[in-house]
Amino acid sequence: MSESHEIENHEVQGNEVLRLAGVCKAYDIGTPVENEVLHAIDLRLDRGTFASLTGPSGSGKSTLLNLIGLLDTPTAGELFVLERPTSAMDDQERTDLRGGTIGLVFQFHHLIQAFSVLDNVLMPLMIRQGRPTGAMIDRARGLLAAVGLAAFASRRPNELSGGQQQRVAIARALVSEPVLLLADEPTGNLDTASADEVFELFRRFNAEHDCAVLIVSHDPRISARCDRVIELVDGRIVRDEAKR
Structure with a gap:
Protein backbone atom coordinates (compact mmCIF):
# COMPACT_ATOMS: atom_id res chain seq x y z
CA MET A 1 0.00 0.00 0.00
CA SER A 2 1.32 3.45 -0.83
CA GLU A 3 2.08 6.03 1.85
CA SER A 4 -0.95 8.02 0.73
CA HIS A 5 -3.12 5.09 1.84
CA GLU A 6 -5.09 5.01 -1.37
CA ILE A 7 -8.17 2.82 -1.25
CA GLU A 8 -7.53 -0.69 -2.57
CA ASN A 9 -9.52 -2.17 -5.44
CA HIS A 10 -10.16 -5.88 -5.14
CA GLU A 11 -10.37 -7.56 -8.50
CA VAL A 12 -11.97 -10.90 -9.17
CA GLN A 13 -10.12 -12.76 -11.90
CA GLY A 14 -13.06 -15.06 -12.62
CA ASN A 15 -16.69 -15.23 -11.57
CA GLU A 16 -16.10 -17.19 -8.37
CA VAL A 17 -16.33 -15.12 -5.21
CA LEU A 18 -16.81 -17.83 -2.59
CA ARG A 19 -16.54 -21.62 -2.52
CA LEU A 20 -16.98 -24.10 0.31
CA ALA A 21 -15.70 -27.63 -0.24
CA GLY A 22 -16.73 -30.28 2.28
CA VAL A 23 -16.92 -27.74 5.11
CA CYS A 24 -17.80 -29.04 8.59
CA LYS A 25 -18.08 -27.23 11.89
CA ALA A 26 -18.08 -28.96 15.26
CA TYR A 27 -17.97 -27.72 18.83
CA ASP A 28 -16.56 -29.27 22.03
CA ILE A 29 -14.31 -31.49 19.95
CA GLY A 30 -12.87 -34.46 21.81
CA THR A 31 -15.36 -34.21 24.65
CA PRO A 32 -18.40 -36.37 25.43
CA VAL A 33 -20.65 -33.56 24.21
CA GLU A 34 -18.92 -33.01 20.85
CA ASN A 35 -21.48 -31.68 18.40
CA GLU A 36 -21.06 -31.28 14.64
CA VAL A 37 -23.34 -28.45 13.51
CA LEU A 38 -22.47 -28.34 9.80
CA HIS A 39 -21.87 -31.47 7.72
CA ALA A 40 -19.84 -31.48 4.50
CA ILE A 41 -21.17 -28.23 3.05
CA ASP A 42 -20.46 -27.62 -0.65
CA LEU A 43 -21.43 -24.17 -1.90
CA ARG A 44 -20.33 -21.67 -4.52
CA LEU A 45 -21.30 -18.03 -4.98
CA ASP A 46 -20.34 -16.14 -8.13
CA ARG A 47 -20.34 -12.50 -9.13
CA GLY A 48 -23.88 -11.17 -9.44
CA THR A 49 -25.45 -13.87 -7.25
CA PHE A 50 -28.51 -12.71 -5.31
CA ALA A 51 -29.43 -15.53 -2.94
CA SER A 52 -31.24 -16.20 0.30
CA LEU A 53 -30.19 -18.68 2.98
CA THR A 54 -33.19 -20.15 4.74
CA GLY A 55 -33.92 -22.90 7.22
CA PRO A 56 -35.53 -23.51 10.60
CA SER A 57 -34.04 -22.25 13.86
CA GLY A 58 -31.10 -24.43 14.86
CA SER A 59 -30.36 -25.51 11.29
CA GLY A 60 -26.89 -23.92 11.34
CA LYS A 61 -27.55 -20.73 9.35
CA SER A 62 -25.72 -18.42 11.77
CA THR A 63 -22.81 -20.85 12.06
CA LEU A 64 -22.53 -21.03 8.28
CA LEU A 65 -22.72 -17.26 7.94
CA ASN A 66 -19.94 -16.82 10.51
CA LEU A 67 -17.74 -19.19 8.49
CA ILE A 68 -18.51 -17.45 5.20
CA GLY A 69 -17.82 -14.08 6.81
CA LEU A 70 -14.44 -15.34 8.10
CA LEU A 71 -15.57 -14.70 11.67
CA ASP A 72 -14.95 -18.37 12.50
CA ASP A 90 -4.01 -16.66 10.81
CA ASP A 91 -6.47 -14.27 12.48
CA GLN A 92 -4.85 -11.16 11.01
CA GLU A 93 -4.86 -12.56 7.49
CA ARG A 94 -8.53 -13.46 7.77
CA THR A 95 -9.32 -10.03 9.20
CA ASP A 96 -7.51 -8.31 6.33
CA LEU A 97 -9.24 -10.47 3.72
CA ARG A 98 -12.65 -9.93 5.29
CA GLY A 99 -12.13 -6.17 5.56
CA GLY A 100 -11.31 -5.85 1.89
CA THR A 101 -13.74 -8.27 0.30
CA ILE A 102 -16.79 -8.90 2.53
CA GLY A 103 -19.48 -6.51 3.70
CA LEU A 104 -21.57 -7.50 6.71
CA VAL A 105 -25.06 -6.25 7.61
CA PHE A 106 -26.77 -7.55 10.74
CA GLN A 107 -30.29 -7.37 12.14
CA PHE A 108 -29.00 -5.00 14.83
CA HIS A 109 -27.17 -2.06 13.33
CA HIS A 110 -24.18 -1.96 15.72
CA LEU A 111 -23.68 1.73 14.98
CA ILE A 112 -21.48 3.73 17.34
CA GLN A 113 -23.69 6.33 18.98
CA ALA A 114 -20.80 8.63 19.91
CA PHE A 115 -19.87 9.12 16.26
CA SER A 116 -21.65 10.85 13.42
CA VAL A 117 -23.42 8.97 10.65
CA LEU A 118 -20.58 9.82 8.27
CA ASP A 119 -17.93 8.56 10.69
CA ASN A 120 -19.90 5.33 11.18
CA VAL A 121 -19.84 4.73 7.43
CA LEU A 122 -16.12 5.50 7.31
CA MET A 123 -15.29 3.23 10.26
CA PRO A 124 -14.19 0.12 8.28
CA LEU A 125 -11.76 2.21 6.22
CA MET A 126 -10.42 4.06 9.27
CA ILE A 127 -9.82 0.78 11.08
CA ARG A 128 -7.81 -0.51 8.13
CA GLN A 129 -6.07 2.63 7.01
CA GLY A 130 -6.18 5.26 9.75
CA ARG A 131 -7.16 8.88 9.14
CA PRO A 132 -9.63 9.06 6.23
CA THR A 133 -8.46 10.56 2.95
CA GLY A 134 -10.51 12.85 0.78
CA ALA A 135 -11.29 9.92 -1.51
CA MET A 136 -12.63 7.91 1.41
CA ILE A 137 -14.84 10.75 2.60
CA ASP A 138 -16.17 11.32 -0.92
CA ARG A 139 -16.99 7.62 -1.22
CA ALA A 140 -18.80 7.59 2.14
CA ARG A 141 -20.81 10.68 1.27
CA GLY A 142 -21.68 9.17 -2.10
CA LEU A 143 -22.99 6.04 -0.40
CA LEU A 144 -25.06 8.09 2.04
CA ALA A 145 -26.54 9.91 -0.94
CA ALA A 146 -27.24 6.57 -2.61
CA VAL A 147 -29.20 5.36 0.42
CA GLY A 148 -31.07 8.66 0.70
CA LEU A 149 -29.27 9.99 3.76
CA ALA A 150 -26.94 12.67 2.39
CA ALA A 151 -28.56 15.29 4.63
CA PHE A 152 -28.00 13.19 7.75
CA ALA A 153 -24.20 12.84 7.57
CA SER A 154 -23.50 14.97 10.66
CA ARG A 155 -26.27 13.51 12.84
CA ARG A 156 -25.87 10.84 15.49
CA PRO A 157 -27.42 7.40 14.85
CA ASN A 158 -29.93 7.79 17.71
CA GLU A 159 -31.46 10.73 15.81
CA LEU A 160 -32.48 8.37 12.98
CA SER A 161 -35.32 5.89 12.62
CA GLY A 162 -34.69 2.15 12.62
CA GLY A 163 -34.94 1.98 8.84
CA GLN A 164 -32.56 4.91 8.44
CA GLN A 165 -30.04 3.32 10.80
CA GLN A 166 -30.17 0.10 8.78
CA ARG A 167 -29.43 2.12 5.63
CA VAL A 168 -26.40 3.62 7.39
CA ALA A 169 -25.27 0.07 8.21
CA ILE A 170 -25.64 -0.88 4.55
CA ALA A 171 -23.58 2.13 3.45
CA ARG A 172 -20.93 1.12 6.00
CA ALA A 173 -20.87 -2.44 4.65
CA LEU A 174 -20.42 -1.16 1.09
CA VAL A 175 -17.76 1.48 1.71
CA SER A 176 -14.94 -1.03 1.19
CA GLU A 177 -16.44 -2.04 -2.16
CA PRO A 178 -16.91 -5.69 -1.16
CA VAL A 179 -17.29 -8.47 -3.71
CA LEU A 180 -19.57 -10.31 -1.27
CA LEU A 181 -22.32 -8.76 0.85
CA LEU A 182 -23.68 -10.88 3.73
CA ALA A 183 -26.88 -9.81 5.45
CA ASP A 184 -28.15 -11.59 8.57
CA GLU A 185 -31.89 -10.95 9.06
CA PRO A 186 -31.38 -7.37 7.84
CA THR A 187 -35.10 -6.55 7.83
CA GLY A 188 -36.04 -8.43 11.01
CA ASN A 189 -36.66 -5.30 13.10
CA LEU A 190 -38.18 -3.15 10.36
CA ASP A 191 -41.74 -2.39 9.31
CA THR A 192 -42.87 -3.57 5.88
CA ALA A 193 -42.15 -0.29 4.09
CA SER A 194 -38.66 0.04 5.56
CA ALA A 195 -37.93 -3.64 4.85
CA ASP A 196 -38.90 -3.13 1.20
CA GLU A 197 -36.59 -0.11 0.96
CA VAL A 198 -33.67 -2.07 2.41
CA PHE A 199 -34.28 -5.01 0.09
CA GLU A 200 -34.37 -2.72 -2.94
CA LEU A 201 -31.04 -1.19 -1.85
CA PHE A 202 -29.49 -4.66 -1.86
CA ARG A 203 -30.96 -5.26 -5.30
CA ARG A 204 -29.60 -1.98 -6.64
CA PHE A 205 -26.06 -2.49 -5.37
CA ASN A 206 -26.08 -6.09 -6.59
CA ALA A 207 -26.98 -4.87 -10.08
CA GLU A 208 -24.73 -1.80 -10.15
CA HIS A 209 -21.59 -3.36 -8.63
CA ASP A 210 -22.07 -7.02 -9.63
CA CYS A 211 -21.30 -8.10 -6.07
CA ALA A 212 -22.63 -11.38 -4.71
CA VAL A 213 -25.36 -10.98 -2.10
CA LEU A 214 -26.41 -13.62 0.44
CA ILE A 215 -29.34 -12.77 2.72
CA VAL A 216 -30.15 -14.91 5.75
CA SER A 217 -33.85 -14.56 6.47
CA HIS A 218 -36.78 -16.36 8.09
CA ASP A 219 -39.14 -14.21 6.03
CA PRO A 220 -40.53 -16.22 3.08
CA ARG A 221 -41.34 -12.97 1.29
CA ILE A 222 -37.63 -12.13 1.18
CA SER A 223 -36.66 -15.56 -0.15
CA ALA A 224 -39.41 -15.38 -2.77
CA ARG A 225 -37.85 -12.20 -4.17
CA CYS A 226 -34.31 -13.61 -4.43
CA ASP A 227 -32.91 -15.28 -7.55
CA ARG A 228 -31.63 -18.32 -5.70
CA VAL A 229 -32.76 -20.09 -2.54
CA ILE A 230 -30.36 -22.15 -0.42
CA GLU A 231 -32.10 -24.13 2.30
CA LEU A 232 -30.26 -25.53 5.30
CA VAL A 233 -31.76 -28.24 7.52
CA ASP A 234 -29.90 -29.97 10.36
CA GLY A 235 -26.57 -28.65 9.13
CA ARG A 236 -26.96 -29.85 5.54
CA ILE A 237 -27.97 -28.07 2.35
CA VAL A 238 -31.19 -29.75 1.27
CA ARG A 239 -32.09 -27.34 -1.52
CA ASP A 240 -30.09 -25.01 -3.75
CA GLU A 241 -32.41 -23.72 -6.41
CA ALA A 242 -31.94 -20.94 -8.94
CA LYS A 243 -35.15 -19.31 -10.10
CA ARG A 244 -33.76 -17.92 -13.31
Whole structure:
Protein backbone atom coordinates (compact mmCIF):
# COMPACT_ATOMS: atom_id res chain seq x y z
CA MET A 1 0.00 0.00 0.00
CA SER A 2 1.32 3.45 -0.83
CA GLU A 3 2.08 6.03 1.85
CA SER A 4 -0.95 8.02 0.73
CA HIS A 5 -3.12 5.09 1.84
CA GLU A 6 -5.09 5.01 -1.37
CA ILE A 7 -8.17 2.82 -1.25
CA GLU A 8 -7.53 -0.69 -2.57
CA ASN A 9 -9.52 -2.17 -5.44
CA HIS A 10 -10.16 -5.88 -5.14
CA GLU A 11 -10.37 -7.56 -8.50
CA VAL A 12 -11.97 -10.90 -9.17
CA GLN A 13 -10.12 -12.76 -11.90
CA GLY A 14 -13.06 -15.06 -12.62
CA ASN A 15 -16.69 -15.23 -11.57
CA GLU A 16 -16.10 -17.19 -8.37
CA VAL A 17 -16.33 -15.12 -5.21
CA LEU A 18 -16.81 -17.83 -2.59
CA ARG A 19 -16.54 -21.62 -2.52
CA LEU A 20 -16.98 -24.10 0.31
CA ALA A 21 -15.70 -27.63 -0.24
CA GLY A 22 -16.73 -30.28 2.28
CA VAL A 23 -16.92 -27.74 5.11
CA CYS A 24 -17.80 -29.04 8.59
CA LYS A 25 -18.08 -27.23 11.89
CA ALA A 26 -18.08 -28.96 15.26
CA TYR A 27 -17.97 -27.72 18.83
CA ASP A 28 -16.56 -29.27 22.03
CA ILE A 29 -14.31 -31.49 19.95
CA GLY A 30 -12.87 -34.46 21.81
CA THR A 31 -15.36 -34.21 24.65
CA PRO A 32 -18.40 -36.37 25.43
CA VAL A 33 -20.65 -33.56 24.21
CA GLU A 34 -18.92 -33.01 20.85
CA ASN A 35 -21.48 -31.68 18.40
CA GLU A 36 -21.06 -31.28 14.64
CA VAL A 37 -23.34 -28.45 13.51
CA LEU A 38 -22.47 -28.34 9.80
CA HIS A 39 -21.87 -31.47 7.72
CA ALA A 40 -19.84 -31.48 4.50
CA ILE A 41 -21.17 -28.23 3.05
CA ASP A 42 -20.46 -27.62 -0.65
CA LEU A 43 -21.43 -24.17 -1.90
CA ARG A 44 -20.33 -21.67 -4.52
CA LEU A 45 -21.30 -18.03 -4.98
CA ASP A 46 -20.34 -16.14 -8.13
CA ARG A 47 -20.34 -12.50 -9.13
CA GLY A 48 -23.88 -11.17 -9.44
CA THR A 49 -25.45 -13.87 -7.25
CA PHE A 50 -28.51 -12.71 -5.31
CA ALA A 51 -29.43 -15.53 -2.94
CA SER A 52 -31.24 -16.20 0.30
CA LEU A 53 -30.19 -18.68 2.98
CA THR A 54 -33.19 -20.15 4.74
CA GLY A 55 -33.92 -22.90 7.22
CA PRO A 56 -35.53 -23.51 10.60
CA SER A 57 -34.04 -22.25 13.86
CA GLY A 58 -31.10 -24.43 14.86
CA SER A 59 -30.36 -25.51 11.29
CA GLY A 60 -26.89 -23.92 11.34
CA LYS A 61 -27.55 -20.73 9.35
CA SER A 62 -25.72 -18.42 11.77
CA THR A 63 -22.81 -20.85 12.06
CA LEU A 64 -22.53 -21.03 8.28
CA LEU A 65 -22.72 -17.26 7.94
CA ASN A 66 -19.94 -16.82 10.51
CA LEU A 67 -17.74 -19.19 8.49
CA ILE A 68 -18.51 -17.45 5.20
CA GLY A 69 -17.82 -14.08 6.81
CA LEU A 70 -14.44 -15.34 8.10
CA LEU A 71 -15.57 -14.70 11.67
CA ASP A 72 -14.95 -18.37 12.50
CA THR A 73 -13.04 -21.29 10.95
CA PRO A 74 -14.21 -24.74 9.79
CA THR A 75 -13.12 -27.87 11.61
CA ALA A 76 -12.85 -29.71 8.27
CA GLY A 77 -13.00 -28.88 4.59
CA GLU A 78 -11.85 -25.71 2.87
CA LEU A 79 -13.34 -22.28 2.33
CA PHE A 80 -12.08 -20.21 -0.60
CA VAL A 81 -12.51 -16.45 -0.99
CA LEU A 82 -11.58 -15.15 -4.43
CA GLU A 83 -10.10 -18.62 -5.01
CA ARG A 84 -7.75 -18.21 -2.04
CA PRO A 85 -7.86 -21.03 0.55
CA THR A 86 -8.43 -19.61 4.02
CA SER A 87 -7.97 -22.56 6.43
CA ALA A 88 -4.26 -21.93 6.93
CA MET A 89 -4.65 -18.17 7.41
CA ASP A 90 -4.01 -16.66 10.81
CA ASP A 91 -6.47 -14.27 12.48
CA GLN A 92 -4.85 -11.16 11.01
CA GLU A 93 -4.86 -12.56 7.49
CA ARG A 94 -8.53 -13.46 7.77
CA THR A 95 -9.32 -10.03 9.20
CA ASP A 96 -7.51 -8.31 6.33
CA LEU A 97 -9.24 -10.47 3.72
CA ARG A 98 -12.65 -9.93 5.29
CA GLY A 99 -12.13 -6.17 5.56
CA GLY A 100 -11.31 -5.85 1.89
CA THR A 101 -13.74 -8.27 0.30
CA ILE A 102 -16.79 -8.90 2.53
CA GLY A 103 -19.48 -6.51 3.70
CA LEU A 104 -21.57 -7.50 6.71
CA VAL A 105 -25.06 -6.25 7.61
CA PHE A 106 -26.77 -7.55 10.74
CA GLN A 107 -30.29 -7.37 12.14
CA PHE A 108 -29.00 -5.00 14.83
CA HIS A 109 -27.17 -2.06 13.33
CA HIS A 110 -24.18 -1.96 15.72
CA LEU A 111 -23.68 1.73 14.98
CA ILE A 112 -21.48 3.73 17.34
CA GLN A 113 -23.69 6.33 18.98
CA ALA A 114 -20.80 8.63 19.91
CA PHE A 115 -19.87 9.12 16.26
CA SER A 116 -21.65 10.85 13.42
CA VAL A 117 -23.42 8.97 10.65
CA LEU A 118 -20.58 9.82 8.27
CA ASP A 119 -17.93 8.56 10.69
CA ASN A 120 -19.90 5.33 11.18
CA VAL A 121 -19.84 4.73 7.43
CA LEU A 122 -16.12 5.50 7.31
CA MET A 123 -15.29 3.23 10.26
CA PRO A 124 -14.19 0.12 8.28
CA LEU A 125 -11.76 2.21 6.22
CA MET A 126 -10.42 4.06 9.27
CA ILE A 127 -9.82 0.78 11.08
CA ARG A 128 -7.81 -0.51 8.13
CA GLN A 129 -6.07 2.63 7.01
CA GLY A 130 -6.18 5.26 9.75
CA ARG A 131 -7.16 8.88 9.14
CA PRO A 132 -9.63 9.06 6.23
CA THR A 133 -8.46 10.56 2.95
CA GLY A 134 -10.51 12.85 0.78
CA ALA A 135 -11.29 9.92 -1.51
CA MET A 136 -12.63 7.91 1.41
CA ILE A 137 -14.84 10.75 2.60
CA ASP A 138 -16.17 11.32 -0.92
CA ARG A 139 -16.99 7.62 -1.22
CA ALA A 140 -18.80 7.59 2.14
CA ARG A 141 -20.81 10.68 1.27
CA GLY A 142 -21.68 9.17 -2.10
CA LEU A 143 -22.99 6.04 -0.40
CA LEU A 144 -25.06 8.09 2.04
CA ALA A 145 -26.54 9.91 -0.94
CA ALA A 146 -27.24 6.57 -2.61
CA VAL A 147 -29.20 5.36 0.42
CA GLY A 148 -31.07 8.66 0.70
CA LEU A 149 -29.27 9.99 3.76
CA ALA A 150 -26.94 12.67 2.39
CA ALA A 151 -28.56 15.29 4.63
CA PHE A 152 -28.00 13.19 7.75
CA ALA A 153 -24.20 12.84 7.57
CA SER A 154 -23.50 14.97 10.66
CA ARG A 155 -26.27 13.51 12.84
CA ARG A 156 -25.87 10.84 15.49
CA PRO A 157 -27.42 7.40 14.85
CA ASN A 158 -29.93 7.79 17.71
CA GLU A 159 -31.46 10.73 15.81
CA LEU A 160 -32.48 8.37 12.98
CA SER A 161 -35.32 5.89 12.62
CA GLY A 162 -34.69 2.15 12.62
CA GLY A 163 -34.94 1.98 8.84
CA GLN A 164 -32.56 4.91 8.44
CA GLN A 165 -30.04 3.32 10.80
CA GLN A 166 -30.17 0.10 8.78
CA ARG A 167 -29.43 2.12 5.63
CA VAL A 168 -26.40 3.62 7.39
CA ALA A 169 -25.27 0.07 8.21
CA ILE A 170 -25.64 -0.88 4.55
CA ALA A 171 -23.58 2.13 3.45
CA ARG A 172 -20.93 1.12 6.00
CA ALA A 173 -20.87 -2.44 4.65
CA LEU A 174 -20.42 -1.16 1.09
CA VAL A 175 -17.76 1.48 1.71
CA SER A 176 -14.94 -1.03 1.19
CA GLU A 177 -16.44 -2.04 -2.16
CA PRO A 178 -16.91 -5.69 -1.16
CA VAL A 179 -17.29 -8.47 -3.71
CA LEU A 180 -19.57 -10.31 -1.27
CA LEU A 181 -22.32 -8.76 0.85
CA LEU A 182 -23.68 -10.88 3.73
CA ALA A 183 -26.88 -9.81 5.45
CA ASP A 184 -28.15 -11.59 8.57
CA GLU A 185 -31.89 -10.95 9.06
CA PRO A 186 -31.38 -7.37 7.84
CA THR A 187 -35.10 -6.55 7.83
CA GLY A 188 -36.04 -8.43 11.01
CA ASN A 189 -36.66 -5.30 13.10
CA LEU A 190 -38.18 -3.15 10.36
CA ASP A 191 -41.74 -2.39 9.31
CA THR A 192 -42.87 -3.57 5.88
CA ALA A 193 -42.15 -0.29 4.09
CA SER A 194 -38.66 0.04 5.56
CA ALA A 195 -37.93 -3.64 4.85
CA ASP A 196 -38.90 -3.13 1.20
CA GLU A 197 -36.59 -0.11 0.96
CA VAL A 198 -33.67 -2.07 2.41
CA PHE A 199 -34.28 -5.01 0.09
CA GLU A 200 -34.37 -2.72 -2.94
CA LEU A 201 -31.04 -1.19 -1.85
CA PHE A 202 -29.49 -4.66 -1.86
CA ARG A 203 -30.96 -5.26 -5.30
CA ARG A 204 -29.60 -1.98 -6.64
CA PHE A 205 -26.06 -2.49 -5.37
CA ASN A 206 -26.08 -6.09 -6.59
CA ALA A 207 -26.98 -4.87 -10.08
CA GLU A 208 -24.73 -1.80 -10.15
CA HIS A 209 -21.59 -3.36 -8.63
CA ASP A 210 -22.07 -7.02 -9.63
CA CYS A 211 -21.30 -8.10 -6.07
CA ALA A 212 -22.63 -11.38 -4.71
CA VAL A 213 -25.36 -10.98 -2.10
CA LEU A 214 -26.41 -13.62 0.44
CA ILE A 215 -29.34 -12.77 2.72
CA VAL A 216 -30.15 -14.91 5.75
CA SER A 217 -33.85 -14.56 6.47
CA HIS A 218 -36.78 -16.36 8.09
CA ASP A 219 -39.14 -14.21 6.03
CA PRO A 220 -40.53 -16.22 3.08
CA ARG A 221 -41.34 -12.97 1.29
CA ILE A 222 -37.63 -12.13 1.18
CA SER A 223 -36.66 -15.56 -0.15
CA ALA A 224 -39.41 -15.38 -2.77
CA ARG A 225 -37.85 -12.20 -4.17
CA CYS A 226 -34.31 -13.61 -4.43
CA ASP A 227 -32.91 -15.28 -7.55
CA ARG A 228 -31.63 -18.32 -5.70
CA VAL A 229 -32.76 -20.09 -2.54
CA ILE A 230 -30.36 -22.15 -0.42
CA GLU A 231 -32.10 -24.13 2.30
CA LEU A 232 -30.26 -25.53 5.30
CA VAL A 233 -31.76 -28.24 7.52
CA ASP A 234 -29.90 -29.97 10.36
CA GLY A 235 -26.57 -28.65 9.13
CA ARG A 236 -26.96 -29.85 5.54
CA ILE A 237 -27.97 -28.07 2.35
CA VAL A 238 -31.19 -29.75 1.27
CA ARG A 239 -32.09 -27.34 -1.52
CA ASP A 240 -30.09 -25.01 -3.75
CA GLU A 241 -32.41 -23.72 -6.41
CA ALA A 242 -31.94 -20.94 -8.94
CA LYS A 243 -35.15 -19.31 -10.10
CA ARG A 244 -33.76 -17.92 -13.31
